[in-house]
Amino acid sequence: MTIYPFEYFEPKELEEASSAFFEHGSEAAILAGGTDLLNMLKANILKPKVVINIKGVPGLSGIEEIDGELQLGTLTSIHDLETSKIIQENFPALSEAASFLGSIQIRFLATVGGNICRAAPSAETAPPLMAYDAQVYMYGPNGERSLPLKEFFSGPGQTVLAEGEILTKFKLPIPALRSGSAYLRHSIRQLMDLAIVNVAVSLTLDEDSETIKEARIVLGAVAPTPMHASAAEKELIGKPATLEIFEKAAQTAAQESKPISDVRSTQDYRRAMVQLFTRRALEKALPRAAQKN
């Protein structure tokens, strides 16, 4: 519980934050919600020389619909994701995932950008954001760039952010008609627990309202980074949305997953749960897709 001393900055502009971050490189840590950072400082997992608080930088938070896309500022709180009407209506899996993160107190403080930059394999918001094809925007010494979120994670706790780069926002296309999505997670406790497995799925049906046109299955906690079950997704496309097809895709997703055994669960159990929760999530998403036409 001994936090090592550090220098503390509160930049007022994004550029100022980025250059401070660039200047101190790996010796600096970004503070947003602080709900992960503070724990790591107290446990001496991180011993940064400099902490840069970006909460005072304008324009980094908020939920807005712009030109058929949802824009999420990096500092948007998890509680706002959970309770936003736009998100509940159009991106229900994201709102559901947000409701599982930490406690109510944590959800008020924690930010969506922080949850993603922490890059935990079990990160609550990563599977739904990936299932909604989120594009992530970064600002750094070379200006702005963007990537699909699925290319953002490079390992447990690791991202492709370059020195001085700060995640600024996400953009998510508003789902097409006849789209439905769901998020499920399996944990020992009902809340205040890390997922053994978490799954987000989104389905878009053809005009016949039966054939699957688009499918996304994203798995968390069963690989070094949150992952698309790509083979399972391919299996669904062009098929009728039936329980048999879902079960088969769920089996494929389980095979694709790369779980490990650790103090929270075993490899075999996690794989079995990928199958179960993929099937359950698809079954939950389907009626939502059927309603949206």
Added chain:
Amino acid sequence: MTTELKVVGKSLPRVDAYAKVTGQAEFTMDVNLPGMLYGKILRSPHPHARIKNIDTSEAEKLNGVLGVITGKDTKDMRYAFVDTPRYPADQYPLAQDKVRYIGDEVAAVAAVNPETAQAALDLIKVEYEILPAVFDPYEAMKPDAPTIHDAEIQGDSIWEEWGAEKTKKSDANEKVNNVSGRTVITYGDPDKAFAESHHIREDRFETAATAHCALEPHAAVAHYDPAGQMHLWLSGMGIYYKRYVLSKVLEMPTSQVRLHKVYIGGAFGGKMDVYPYEICAALLSKKTGRPVKIELTRGEVFTTTRLRFPTYIDIKTGVSKDGKILSQHIRTVVNNGGYRGTGPVVIYLFHGWTAPVYRVKNMRYEGISVWTNIPVGGPQRGHGAPQIRFAIDSQLDMIAEDIGMDPAEMMLKNVRKIGETLPNGDVLNSCGLIDCVTQAVELSDWKEKRGAPGSDRTERKNGSIVRGVGISTTTMISGAPYYPFASAGIVKLHDDGAATLISGVVEMGQGAETTLSQIVAEELGISLDDVRIVAGDTEQSPIDMGSFLSGGATVTGAAIRLAAADAKRQLLEVASERLDAMVEELDISDGIVCVRDRPDRCMSIGDVVNYSVKKTGDPIIGHGSRKILSGTSRYPSLAKGTGRWTDAYGFNAQVAEVEVDTETGQVKLVRATTFHDCGTPLNPQIVAGQVHGCVSTGQGQALMEEIVYDDGRVLNPTFQDYRLPITLDTPETAGTEVESFEPAGPFGAKEVGEGVVAQTLAAIANAVYDAVGVRITTLPITPQKVLAALENQKKPPKNNK
């Protein structure tokens, strides 16, 4: 009991509520003294190693470091909770020659702030010779396993000072490597009774190490004042026990060690023992001349302040055709880790929680505690009861199925009744077991939910969810002989009619300050608002048993009732003179003393006190005391289980209703119906709080809590990875206390708050079996285990077709 109670038995608000909700209640970590230093402990990173050299010179040179101590400063200091001629103390405040588990204390530092103390620890160089380590008790008992305590410990034990025989009785059993304690208890003729049994079963059960998880991490503040007194503020459960041990270790007269009052943020058994960090804080204060505070981190609390003993239990039981238990052979092995902790006690207690519940006339019980290189075991809410009751009542459920009997019916055939005498001589002057079982069965709709023995379960299925019910029973003592073997109380009256209770009790959330104040108010005939309490300070308070053997209500409560009665007697003697009536003619009600049926001849308690002071100078101070087991002078034998050890037993029965998800293997406790016999509930709301807390602890230990080790290293020393149930997980609770009156306790009260943990485990395990036909005998009942067992169940039997 014909007089109506006015204060006792009422759910009155807690007397410490105001201080706690306003944040004024002082806990150890709130104690800040001028010039205070901060201490930290250097701990062993190895499970078993010899210390070849410790170099503290760099740490001592660091700016801001004022004191560094190692085993050299604590030579000849040896202590332990178990310190008897047979089992001499095996612990040292700081490691002498060896370290015996990961976390064992090696050195301590005091510095001007925690950061400097931490930095100083990093500068201490310890040269270790790593020794082979052993983690499994059965491995440890093999002749070629590394011997963890290699030298025979010499010297006197504290029990000799307390009157135990000085001669060390030799252990008749052959010496086995790393065995730290052994209990063998036999009565009746088990072999003959097995031969006469209609049905015999043998089963094995295993339980996990679990943690107490008190919200307040352990902390100590020590201040050695130059006049020679050691002032201490400690996270503890009994001030007089800690004072005694600390005075021995520090080689100071007992009265020169003063424990000051602090509130305790939960203990659950984990704050009973004296710990090295407390001794180090005292030594560092003596060395530096400044107050020293040591606060353990959550990780240190998880690994170095005792865990529930991982236990292996083999039970063989023989029953008659009609379900009576005829004979039982129980063998237990506990892993007590690097030091004994309470290993030799818990193996005695396993039998202690067996004998009072079912009437078993033929018994052979063998318990063994074993040193290994994992963290140390110690008392934890129920101290052995959860393990043994899980095993006994799981097996009872299995036997009931074997012989086609309802398990609740089988329990009723075997439970003890009021008036019975146990094999050790304890008498059940109150025992509501029959009522507990029958009322739990009734309120839980047991018969309808359980169905007839052997009935089809598939119709209960709702999607992937199946419900089931299970039942279990348990018991708990109301105090046991341990230093100081008695409690005392002082009640002084004020000239406005109020009273102050002075007690050595420690308020750690259990509500003792409130229930004891209620006893005083009831006895004196005043309201609870007119009672104040001064407690938990060795300089101010008389002796107290401490709050760690569940004797608070019965022993301390009885002492305090006697103190109040003594004050009342003096008060009435004065009043009788003033009111010109016989003492026997006087009544006190609502703070007014009246001649019976003469409302015109009354005076307030305050006026009586005033009159007394004016006349003789006596302000009226009552005192009372109660010895545990009055009338007995012998102590029970840990090795043989002989001798009385408590005045009264509390009892419980619980029906657990669970939902099992057959696709995930996850078990949810939906409803816990608990009936308990705590005699007269002193404060029903506090009793209910204790029961709810116990159910939640039992639920956690049944379903999710487990300390996970890898070669002696705890892998989950955090609340993230050591999972306790949260409020959302806790079940609907039902049930209440059964009618009962314990003659030994004040107003008929006895234990509640510790025993109820124990029966939740088997109740849940039996409910899981009832739901899905899967028997889990290794705790906790994780989703993985249930799912794997369900998969096995699907496989066709080998001899099929």
